[in-house]
Amino acid sequence: MQEKRRTWFWTPLTALALVSLFSPLAAEEPDPSQDKVAVVNGFVITRAKLDKEVHRTQQRFSIMGKSVPDSQLSEFRKQTLERLIDSELLYQESQNTGIKVDKAALDEKFKKRFPDEAKLKKILSGMNMSESALKSEWLRGMAIREFIDREFVSKVKVTEKETKAYYENNPNLFKQSEQVRARHILIKVDSKVNDSEKLKARKTLETIREKLQKGEDFSTLAKEYSQCPSSAKGGDLGFFGQGKMVKPFEEAAFALKPGQVSDIVETTFGYHLIKLVEKKPESTIPFEKVRNKIEQHLKNEKVQQEVASHLAKLKQEAKVERFPIEPPK
Numbered sequence: 001m002q003e004k005r006r007t008w009f010w011t012p013l014t015a016l017a018l019v020s021l022f023s024p025l026a027a028e029e030p031d032p033s034q035d036k037v038a039v040v041n042g043f044v045i046t047r048a049k050l051d052k053e054v055h056r057t058q059q060r061f062s063i064m065g066k067s068v069p070d071s072q073l074s075e076f077r078k079q080t081l082e083r084l085i086d087s088e089l090l091y092q093e094s095q096n097t098g099i100k101v102d103k104a105a106l107d108e109k110f111k112k113r114f115p116d117e118a119k120l121k122k123i124l125s126g127m128n129m130s131e132s133a134l135k136s137e138w139l140r141g142m143a144i145r146e147f148i149d150r151e152f153v154s155k156v157k158v159t160e161k162e163t164k165a166y167y168e169n170n171p172n173l174f175k176q177s178e179q180v181r182a183r184h185i186l187i188k189v190d191s192k193v194n195d196s197e198k199l200k201a202r203k204t205l206e207t208i209r210e211k212l213q214k215g216e217d218f219s220t221l222a223k224e225y226s227q228c229p230s231s232a233k234g235g236d237l238g239f240f241g242q243g244k245m246v247k248p249f250e251e252a253a254f255a256l257k258p259g260q261v262s263d264i265v266e267t268t269f270g271y272h273l274i275k276l277v278e279k280k281p282e283s284t285i286p287f288e289k290v291r292n293k294i295e296q297h298l299k300n301e302k303v304q305q306e307v308a309s310h311l312a313k314l315k316q317e318a319k320v321e322r323f324p325i326e327p328p329k
Contacts, residue, residue: 094147183235189270
């Protein structure tokens with residue numbers, strides 16, 4: 001019954017897009033005997049490498065609840081190849097500008113990320129990759145990140161005027177809907193139990209409601225009887241907006257006035273008594289509270305534009321050969 005907080009910002013998505021520019025999958029030395037789909041200044045990108053990146057990206061989309069339709073798969077493979085070419089160009093540029101990643105720093109970062117040897121082996125097995133190959137990927141990725149940080153991130157500036165203009169020109173992004181703060185007492189009931197068990201749970205809540213009507217404290221009773229983790233906080237669920245709780249619970253909570261206690265409410269979790277603590281009307285998030293997020297968002301956008309522009313220049317100067325990306329039939 002915890003609120004899932006909605007984030008108005010899409011900075012993580014822009015960051016993901018930026019990271020995808022330097023996917024380190026081109027890290028391993030290619031096997032020249034494998035089919036090549038591109039050659040970037042002499043560096044071969046194999047079909048196996050492309051297939052691996054396509055599969056990994058599809059997995060990432062799956063985690064986000066998305067998928068690539070079959071009708072778009074061919075175009076998706078083309079875009080993925082371009083991303084691998086971009087990655088290789090950025091890595092080559094990082095080396096041309098003298099960037100060297102400290103291997104000791106890499107080992108320390110790797111150990112921090114994978115402290116458990118057994119878990120590491122399981123992960124490597126699932127990825128069908130050796131530890132040295134994974135470290136090689138990390139090494140290249142760190143080199144590209146250092147190059148982008150040095151050449152673009154450190155130089156991009158966002159003015160106060162730009163930040164304020166974004167806030168004023170996108171008012172809907174900063175609207176905060178009506179919110180309520182509620183406490184509840186939950187008696188869990190499995191949907192598969194018989195009617196007598198459900199009746200028993202309701203009677204327990206009826207007894208608790210009688211105690212409330214006699215003046216006993218809701219928070220104290222929640223600590224004693226509630227079967228929700230929020231019982232430790234006296235049943236306090238904090239503030240939440242509409243769409244954050246299961247519908248019957250939400251409807252009952254928003255219908256109450258501060259200080260009121262609901263009748264027994266049935267949800268998929270069981271039976272509840274809800275006490276409304278406070279209501280907050282719809283409001284606009286103050287500029288000062290989102291200033292830093294806006295600034296970071298605008299900076300991310302500028303960095304992406306700078307990197308994209310630089311990549312276009314690199315592609316003009318580089319020797320990039322592309323070959324059929326689908327295996328011969």
